[in-house]
Amino acid sequence: MGVAGHGSIPSSIPSPELLEEFSQFFRLLSEPARLQLLCHLRQGSADVASLIEATGFSQSHISRQLSQLQRAGLVTCDRDGVRLIYRADTELVEELCHLVQTRMKQRLQQQLDQLQAV
Amino acid sequence: MGVAGHGSIPSSIPSPELLEEFSQFFRLLSEPARLQLLCHLRQGSADVASLIEATGFSQSHISRQLSQLQRAGLVTCDRDGVRLIYRADTELVEELCHLVQTRMKQRLQQQLDQLQAV
């Protein structure tokens, strides 16, 4: 799964290590708070205070989530005096969400079609 | 994020409900056991007994994971006498994993480049 690239020859089972990498990445995106932070940072870089204002999460919570996102390479930060300015590269996550959303729409449409065929 | 489609005009923050849908979907994929089951079913439909043999997970565990995947529309099953034959449609998950894997490779390559630039 996800080994051979899109549309090319299917290959064997991915290694446990690779599956673990995948699961960890998806786990990162499974938490709404982190998705929300990425949404806000997508619009422009921000410091923690403005993320607190934008999301309502506590300072410590935000700091921890950002730390996780940073470790995974989804956000980076620079210092501006006492402030840390966080910046996200959301391209991958946007694409993932787009694919998921498209699929959800398709499923809903199928269900709708089935109901209307009754 | 993931609202406007790939490459088109960025739009505003997705609704909390949509974010929740995304997080739930990613949570589904965050569990290695479920990824592993999808890997096996990608290769062909299977009953629980053969999935037990292939993965080493217990019968009850597999049954539960399949139940979750089924509820999300990622697997379906048909009865063959006392047996249930499960089948997965892994196209979306394969694509997601491919994107994640590509990104991981890019990151590793960057880190390697940086080390070699020292």
Next chain:
DNA sequence: GGCTGCTATGACCATACACGCATACAACGT
């Protein structure tokens, strides 16, 4: 150096969920 503002992190608690054991449920054959 002391003080202030900003952020990271220690410690703790509550909750979700993975996972196993036991058993209920479904299907089939006799």
Next chain:
DNA sequence: ACGTTGTATGCGTGTATGGTCATAGCAGCC
């Protein structure tokens, strides 16, 4: 109807993690 096989589900346990409060650590100013 009974017994067997295959699978779903109740129940309980252990662990990870979300989230808060308190405080340590960082940066800047006087």
